[in-house]
Amino acid sequence: MRVLLVKPRHLAAHFGLAPFFSTEPLGLEYISAALCAHGHQVRIVDMCFERRSMARIVRRFRPELVGISCLHILDVAATLRHVEDIKRTDASVFVAVGGHSVASFPEALEGAHRIDAICMGEGESGMVALCDALQNRRPLDELPSLLLPTDDGRFVSTGEAREWLEMNHVHPPDRAAVEAYRKHYVCLNYMPVWTMETTRGCRHRCKFCSVWQFYKGSCRYHSAQNVSADFQRTGKNVFVIDDLFWANPERSEELVRELLASGERKNWILAQSRVDLVARSADLLRLWRPLAKNFDIFFGFESPTRKGLDSLHKGSDVAKTLEAVRVAREYGFGVTGNFIVDPDFSEENFFELWEFIEAHQLFRVGFTILTPLPGTEYFEQVRKHLKVMDWSQYDLHHLLWKPRLPVERFFELYCETWRRTVLNAAGRKKWWQWLPQVDLRHIGQMARILIRSQQLMNPRAYLAEYSIPADAE
Ligand code: B12
Known part of the structure; x- marks a missing residue:
């Protein structure tokens, strides 16, 4: 599958040490490495430093699945904006949102009915399983650790998260995917x-x-x-x-x-x-x-x-x-x-x-x-x-x-x-x-x-x- 992984463009950080720290989306690099090992074609975009618009990126790369990483609760607004832009450009793209803050507090995305799935666990296993299910047209409610949208804008859980990953099986992060930034x-x-x-x-x-x-x-x-x-x-x-x-x-x-x-x-x-x-x-x-x-x-x-x-x-x-x-x-x-x-x-x-x-x-x-x-x-x-x-x-x-x-x-x-x-x-x-x-x-x-x-x-x-x-x- 063609998978686009997105680090959202957060608000201009102005207080604290935030202006002094700007680092790579390491979580997405781990996910990319896992997906590539399963034969998927992956791109990472860091919207904090990306000049192209989301619409342009989607039109060019034509992803079948987009995964957005919402690491900080501060990223929620930007995440929702990216979801809108992606769906407006191509409504058939499957959009999954994961990452620390939304997996800890999915309520922050309540009502965001254009999100196709919220992923609760580690992305190395979660995204590979999601690709596999989408590719083989298997029902998503058979996968654990997802929240799927209902017609009334709520999300329902597909069941408890699977075991944490065995770290020896985790592929090293795909650093090449962010070298441009x-x-x-x-x-x-x-x-x-x-x-x-x-x-x-x-x-x-x-x-x-x-x-x-x-x-x-x-x-x-x-x-x-x-x-x-x-x-x-x-x-x-x-x-x-x-x-x-x-x-x-x-x-x-x-x-x-x-x-x-x-x-x-x-x-x-x-x-x-x-x-x-x-x-x-x-x-x-x-x-x-x-x-x-x-x-x-x-x-x-x-x-x-x-x-x-x-x-x-x-x-x-x-x-x-x-x-x-x-x-x-x-x-x-x-x-x-x-x-x-x-x-x-x-x-x-x-x-x-x-x-x-x-x-x-x-x-x-x-x-x-x-x-x-x-x-x-x-x-x-x-x-x-x-x-x-x-x-x-x-x-x-x-x-x-x-x-x-x-x-x-x-x-x-x-x-x-x-x-x-x-x-x-x-x-x-x-x-x-x-x-x-x-x-x-x-x-x-x-x-x-x-x-x-x-x-x-x-x-x-x-x-x-x-x-x-x-x-x-
Ligand atoms: C590095 C880091 C930063 C970096 C930025 C990293 C980045 N790329 O954006 C810097 C130093 C800039 C930073 C700043 C801040 N940070 Co910070 N940061 C971290 C830290 C230490 C590590 C994150 C990381 O790289 N983890 C390693 C990767 C491998 O894990 P991951 O990103 O979680 O990804 C995995 C899963 O979450 C999942 N996943 C991730 N994305 C997706 C997407 C999909 C689709 C799926 C399926 C799965 C998935 O799969 C990945 C692989 O397993 C975390 C602590 C932590 N352990 O998470 C705090 C943490 C995220 N930060 C925190 C905070 C509070 C801040 C600040 C507000 C602190 C401050 N006062 O300045 C600022 C905010 C900056 C801003 N304006 O946005 C809190 C967040 C709390 C919250 N709920 O919002 C954390 C949890 C620390 C804590 N002790 O509580 N941070």
Whole structure:
């Protein structure tokens, strides 16, 4: 079959670190590899950087099946627009929508009757099964993990999801399918960037995170040989998107030995991990460090206090945060991360956060506003109190209910928090100090990103998008 896979064109991301991060559609690359292995003809289009219209792409490629990946709930509006464009161009094309956010919360697509199926599970197996059924004209309600539309605009389930994939059977991602867009993929001052996956899922239970709920607490690992082969295919800057890097010490040691033996070295690697894990993994970190000239760790710091960590179900403590920072620095890793700002913050909570950042020199960090992500237990718990159901505001930088402080003061302090980081082009790291770290060819792109990101320190920008009526409870 001819299959078109689509990464939607999301809204211009303007707050937080979003302008600094733009990465490849790795999930679609895995799906493409699985489909190609079954003899299908596949194209991936990244609508964030695609110049052709959807209508033109559909007319040219004439897909029989289109799969759209709705990774973030923010992508819902763009996804629906693409569905309309595809169906208007050729109503006979079968349109399936999948991906993390809609599989976690299909309700976001309710009423979208032009979608032919919502896919709940991993696309490597789901899309192959869908192609097979469509090609052989078998009824779709025999396939598991689909939601199929009814005449009244609802979706009904075809049954429980099948088992999670056995990772050793997953084909490495089809990187060639996105090479045309490669120059657009950036992380901070590193460009172009490749993303890689070594582990899928997370076994922790953080209140704000939707990953463990999507993967039902499972954590699975690609084989060391497959990761090593993929590592050699990636370029010099690599963002490892695993939610919990170094999760399994034995397997991680096997993997790093395999990678070291391959001789491949990178300019920059970014890996995301937890403080308690890093605090107890000094020997493992020492083994990993030689793999790249620059190696940053992105920590979910979340809170400077035990009380704050407990309220987020983080299952860690502040002593571990400090130990992780010490271990990472001792072995030459760059320390980056994120803190969560609760709408319930008082002035003292902000001051506490600033003191912590200053005391431990954590200037390469970001901040997000505590947000109940659709599909999480937390979302269901607070749902009736939410004042905003516009998914474009679920970017972790909008208030979804009234804060404890007056809203103007909340955003003043939130922006002051951001001003204390290296991203303040007029502050800690002047704009021109970024330049030596950027390849000459990319200076224009870097300057544009820096200019765009200065909005995140401007309270008026947030207030302009604040939509909660003054008389709301
Ligand atoms: C990489 C990443 C990013 C990248 C962008 C990636 C991209 N290509 O667009 C960057 C760093 C830019 C980013 C930004 C943000 N992110 Co993000 N991101 C991730 C991360 C860590 C990995 C995604 C990934 O590549 N996974 C690996 C691939 C293999 O899996 P996959 O994409 O899910 O695809 C599989 C299945 O879902 C399925 N599938 C996917 N598409 C389709 C389509 C069809 C048709 C079918 C059948 C199946 C299918 O099959 C695939 C293969 O198995 C996830 C966490 C996670 N584990 O999912 C968070 C995550 C998706 N991000 C999240 C958030 C909150 C954000 C931000 C809002 C954070 C912020 N404050 O800035 C921003 C939003 C940016 C924006 N404006 O859009 C949340 C999303 C919550 C939600 N429900 O919306 C997640 C889940 C993290 C979390 N801990 O909760 N992100």
